[in-house]
Amino acid sequence: MTATPHRTTRSRxxxxxxDSAAGGLALDLGLYAVSALFAAVTAATSTLPPHRAWGAIAAVGYLAAALAVTGQLLLRWRRPDAAGLSARxxxxxxxxxxxxxxxLAVLSIQRAAGRTDRAQEEVLVVEHAGARLAEQGSPYLGHDAIAALPPAxxxxxxxxxxxxxxxxGLPRAAVDAWWTDSRVWFALATALVLALAVGTLRARSAPAPGRPDAAVLRGVQAATVLPVCALTxxxxxxxxxxxxxxxxxxxLAAADRxxxxxxxxxxxxxxxLFAWPVAIVLICWAATRRAGVRTALGAVGLPVAALVPTLLVDRDALVENVLRFPLGHGLVTSPAQSPFPGHLIATLLPAGRVLAAAVLVAVGLAIAVRLVRRPPRTAAATALICGYGLLAAILLMPSTRFGYLLYPLALLVWAPALTLAPTRAAEAPVTTG
Incomplete structure (x- = not known):
């Protein structure tokens, strides 16, 4: 009965x-060196032109970071400030x-100059959706409209x-320029939100062992410079x-908000939709603090409110795009076909799709039972459940992508930073927002 906690403690x-070897620099060096190798291999072997272009530039960026960390390690004993947290x-x-x-900037500029191989399909999809939203009030095409398009x-x-x-996609609908590329706005939104998260963590961190700022930095690295995030x-x-x-x-959960x-x-x-499982687990966490309804108002209310205008404009188009296509019932199949276990089961075994769906549902039910019987009482535990749950789902979904791994990886690495923000006792009512 005590083996699992002991193993968890040893793993931690x-x-x-x-993580703390050589003041954190050892893992930094490994991260940047392996990332440089990954980028170089991507540049040389990828069959996707945007990925090759990314790899050629990113390999140099990662190599520069690895060399900088090497210099920090060499200076560490003579000038500790050169290898401190600020330098990292x-x-x-x-x-x-x-x-x-x-x-991102190079690919966006080249695309604006006429290169059609400098963005993945999702960039075009989002920008087309923005144009339709501006013109028609709905970002979706209906079944008949999609069927009328050329097969390609x-x-x-x-x-x-x-x-x-x-x-x-709205900026591109208004102005055709490199800076209206949807990736530019994805990057701006990501940077602003992460800055807010870091500021919240640093403001709420209690004096505690474990170098809180270092844990926050490691979490930021997982969400930004990890190749799966940078490439995406x-x-x-x-x-x-x-x-x-x-x-x-x-x-915000760790900060009692x-x-x-x-x-x-x-x-x-x-x-x-990838955020919906996180919302469910967060609501379970909030319920242990008598704040489940308050959390659910935003977690459920905002997505529902976003759906209402589209439902009023074209309900069938919404169902076709958001439900039928991801479930494999659209006019074309999803290109998300990474060879994870769920995809292999679905494609290689008799009645594979049914079997893969059954395994996925079974894992989902197991997680649901765990949430009901032992809901998470800390933000860190919530992050871990979200991370491992999404990892299981990504591995078992019949249609999935390697890039989706950025969700569980970042959530799991972010979790240690959440343990450093003070929270009230789980039984106490929460009165803050």
Missing amino acids: RRWQAL VAVTALAWAGATLLP EQLLGYTPYQPGMALF LATGGDDLPVLALCLLALT PGRAGIAVGVAGALK
């Missing part, structure tokens, strides 16, 4: 030892600029996002604002 200690933050900013922002264009006719995502933002980008809002929601946490995750849910 191992992670803390690795500066290198992280350098890495994000070189591996994400610079490739039908995939881009689908918008498998919540209505709020179309807002990022530079070439597609729609997942990063959703991730940042989920991290902000968990941060259940109402605001509900609003943050509700905004994320109005953009993409």
